[in-house]
Amino acid sequence: MKPYRIRRMRHTATLLAGLLLGGWSATAQSTDAPTPRPWYVPDHAVLQTGGGIGMLTTGAGYSPSRHPHRFDADVLVGYVPARYTGHRAFAIFTAKATYSPFSVQLAERWRLLPLSVGGLVNYTPAAQINRNSADKYGYRGYYWWTTTLRAGAFLGSRVALSLPRATGGKREVSLYYELGTNDLYLVSYLPNRSGLSLGQILTLGVGAKVDL
Amino acid sequence: MADFTFSRLAVRLAFGVLLTTAATGCDLLEFSPNDTRAPASERDLTRKNLTALAQRPVPTGGDTLRFVFTSDSQRYYDDVPPLVASINQQRGLAMVLVGGDISDFGLAREMRWVNDEFKKLNVPYFTVVGNHDLAQNGREAYQRIFGPLNYTFTYAGTRFILVNTNGREYEFNGHVPDVPWLQQQLADTVGVRRQVVMAHVPPEDGDFDAAVTPAYTSTLEQAPRLVLHLTGHNDKFSVRQPVPERVTYISGYSVAQRNYLLLTLWGRHQYKLETISY
Numbered sequence: 001m002k003p004y005r006i007r008r009m010r011h012t013a014t015l016l017a018g019l020l021l022g023g024w025s026a027t028a029q030s031t032d033a034p035t036p037r038p039w040y041v042p043d044h045a046v047l048q049t050g051g052g053i054g055m056l057t058t059g060a061g062y063s064p065s066r067h068p069h070r071f072d073a074d075v076l077v078g079y080v081p082a083r084y085t086g087h088r089a090f091a092i093f094t095a096k097a098t099y100s101p102f103s104v105q106l107a108e109r110w111r112l113l114p115l116s117v118g119g120l121v122n123y124t125p126a127a128q129i130n131r132n133s134a135d136k137y138g139y140r141g142y143y144w145w146t147t148t149l150r151a152g153a154f155l156g157s158r159v160a161l162s163l164p165r166a167t168g169g170k171r172e173v174s175l176y177y178e179l180g181t182n183d184l185y186l187v188s189y190l191p192n193r194s195g196l197s198l199g200q201i202l203t204l205g206v207g208a209k210v211d212l
Numbered sequence: 213m214a215d216f217t218f219s220r221l222a223v224r225l226a227f228g229v230l231l232t233t234a235a236t237g238c239d240l241l242e243f244s245p246n247d248t249r250a251p252a253s254e255r256d257l258t259r260k261n262l263t264a265l266a267q268r269p270v271p272t273g274g275d276t277l278r279f280v281f282t283s284d285s286q287r288y289y290d291d292v293p294p295l296v297a298s299i300n301q302q303r304g305l306a307m308v309l310v311g312g313d314i315s316d317f318g319l320a321r322e323m324r325w326v327n328d329e330f331k332k333l334n335v336p337y338f339t340v341v342g343n344h345d346l347a348q349n350g351r352e353a354y355q356r357i358f359g360p361l362n363y364t365f366t367y368a369g370t371r372f373i374l375v376n377t378n379g380r381e382y383e384f385n386g387h388v389p390d391v392p393w394l395q396q397q398l399a400d401t402v403g404v405r406r407q408v409v410m411a412h413v414p415p416e417d418g419d420f421d422a423a424v425t426p427a428y429t430s431t432l433e434q435a436p437r438l439v440l441h442l443t444g445h446n447d448k449f450s451v452r453q454p455v456p457e458r459v460t461y462i463s464g465y466s467v468a469q470r471n472y473l474l475l476t477l478w479g480r481h482q483y484k485l486e487t488i489s490y
Contacts, residue, residue, distance in 0.1 A: 080247055086248040087349075124246065126349075150245065201321075202240055204242070
């Protein structure tokens with residue numbers, strides 16, 4: 001790996017850690033009457049695997065309305081190691097929105113969000129993903145799709161545990177799964193509903209979210 | 213004792229179910245549509261099909277060899293099961309050749325979807341890489357799922373040479389197709405009565421590297437044992453023999469055209485060509 005890339009990665013890691021720690025310290029300072037946090041401090045941190053956006057994916061997000069249901073808007077960075085790409089590791093950048101319209105109280109501190117629906121777009125800036133340059137098959141309308149940008153949609157569920165904060169108030173720790181697909185799988189399935197089954201185009205993502 | 217056996221069975225069953233669920237989950241747990249992950253049973257398919265072929269006696273016996281040529285299954289998944297069903301009714305068949313563009317987007321899952329059907333064939337099948345199989349991260353995916361982009365094998369005295377001719381995918385760099393490699397394969401005639409070349413893009417096509425066309429076609433024309441040159445790509449069935457007594461160029465049907473070619477070879481240059489609809 002070239003030195004400047006390592007430097008750049010370190011810089012990104014420092015920035016991310018700073019952002020997360022900033023979130024923690026901002027909540028740590030809050031008292032019984034919580035002071036409003038600066039707009040840019042995220043509401044939660046995310047860790048995910050699968051779902052077409054990385055083997056190890058991390059990021060942060062905002063939840064404008066927390067209870068009784070949630071709307072989450074997340075920004076994530078995923079990593080796919082070289083052994084699963086055949087050549088070089090991928091970084092995948094994702095913007096994702098999830099809405100959970102129902103909430104079921106399971107126990108005093110546990111609740112279930114039985115349905116989550118969401119969508120995402122992601123970008124994989126990998127040179128080995130053959131780009132559809134106009135000088136290739138553009139003249140035939142070949143390769144009409146974008147190679148590095150993908151859109152996806154998913155359905156899932158989420159279980160959340162409410163934990164007291166040392167400074168008062170509560171924070172939720174939740175686990176979720178998502179069954180989804182992407183635009184290319186969908187356009188493969190739609191005209192071939194006898195040749196392909198819905199199960200064949202599904203992807204699974206599993207993750208955790210922690211309120212900051 | 214009986215209870216013990218039963219509980220052990222139950223544990224085994226539970227363990228089996230757990231393993232299956234975990235395996236399915238792992239398979240669903242996709243890191244990227246461009247990742248090249250696949251279960252071991254869906255990797256190195258070319259090598260596995262070659263092993264299967266080597267173990268099969270020539271079904272027609274004697275000098276005759278019969279095989280199917282189909283191509284361009286890309287995103288026509290509804291048309292693949294009827295194709296497989298029709299091919300499985302053919303008698304005396306040794307193998308199926310697929311002329312590339314197995315996938316549309318070059319994704320590993322697409323190649324695996326097609327294999328899900330082609331593995332139901334009664335005979336081994338062999339693919340050559342198409343331009344769509346090289347889209348996205350397809351070059352890596354194809355090599356993982358199927359195998360080499362250029363390869364060769366001999367069966368029933370017939371040498372099959374499968375060559376990557378998708379020059380445009382390599383920005384017409386002058387090295388695709390690999391003519392020196394092709395010359396080497398055509399020159400190696402030990403135990404070979406006749407030869408068949410299969411490629412995806414035909415040499416007269418705009419997606420073939422024009423700088424390589426003269427060397428490629430003269431190599432083919434100078435190979436005395438070469439009977440057939442099979443290609444896919446443009447969904448237009450045609451048969452031509454520009455030089456008498458030399459190689460016959462056949463452009464085959466795509467899967468979506470609901471036709472395939474049944475080819476029977478015998479002697480040095482004799483062949484019979486039948487179009488089968490399904």
